[in-house]
Amino acid sequence: MQPFTTLSGRAVPFGAANVDTDVIIPARFLKLVTREGLGKGAFAAIRETPGNLFDRPENAGAPILIAGDNFGCGSSREHAPWALMDLGFRVVIGPSFADIFSGNSFKNGLLLVALPQAAVDRLMEVAAEGQPITVDLENQVVTTPYQDRWEFPIDPFRKHCLLNGLDEIGLTEAAAPEIDAYEARLSAERPWIAGAAQR
Template sequence: MDKFETVTGVAAPLNLINVDTDMIIPKQFLKTIKRSGLGVHLFDEMRYADDGSEVADFVLNRPAYRGAEILVAGDNFGCGSSREHAPWALKDFGIRAVIAPSYADIFYNNCFKNGILPIVLPQEQVDVVMADAEKGENARITVDLEAQTVTTTDGTSFAFEVDAFKKHCLLNGLDDIGLTEQKAAAIDAFEAGAADARPWV
């Protein structure tokens, strides 16, 4: 998993509440077990018309936001089913951080496991960041995980809270597999001892 330290870039404003995981990645794209290739289908039903053409006014289809690394969203982002494909699709598109007033719990935790930082800010602060994001490619928002701050183009800074363990994992690029691999020596020692104690197993 990629380390997350600081991201400075364009933020896409998605000023909608209750964006569920089926909106993020519709059910027909859940057949894959690969984490790559889903970015093209992110927000598929909002990004594309029935004939497959792009919906020109959808935020991620607008030239200023095609390379967005930050998403600013409304309350209760990631609600609905627990599909891990939702953060996979966001990450594959290039989104490294999401800023919203609240998230569904399972989606929130899945983000950390997939290298995405979900930031919770009060609604009034999200409104300020949203307004900055709406300036398009002239705006650059900075997310600093070490300092736990979000800074707008004009230098306005907001502090956010994050669990210390989750922060450690993101800063060091550790997913569940990476955490297990850190204990490889202890696991090997245990298995060797178990084999000696119970050679018949």
């Protein structure tokens, strides 16, 4: 997983509330066997309209999405954060996020930033003007060129994992010395277990 420290860039001012995972990535696009390529199906119903927000040239490569309340509700598909990341987003800012979507996003390195509605409304204005937004995970702040500044909460464990690029595999690999020591001790204390494992 790619570490996340500070990101500054254009934001897509989406802002719709109660966007479920079927809107983020419709079920018909879930036939792929890899994560790559899911971005093509992200927000498919919205992107069918010419001139939609996501396909405007000025928003190409924008790493930040400004969302509305209860973003990511609906089914628990992990494909939703995969599709967002494949589309180029590293951060979603909104007033609130569905719990399962929040967990899936964290495990895949997509940072979700919860801010009060007034702050999100202000960021929508800044994004609509094409001004960059900066998200600093280390200091837990979102800023704009207009001196706007908002602090955001994040679970310390999630912050540690995102800053260091640690997914569940990375966390396990980081504990390899402790795991090896435990296995060596177990093998010495209970050799019949180790012998059974070798058979």
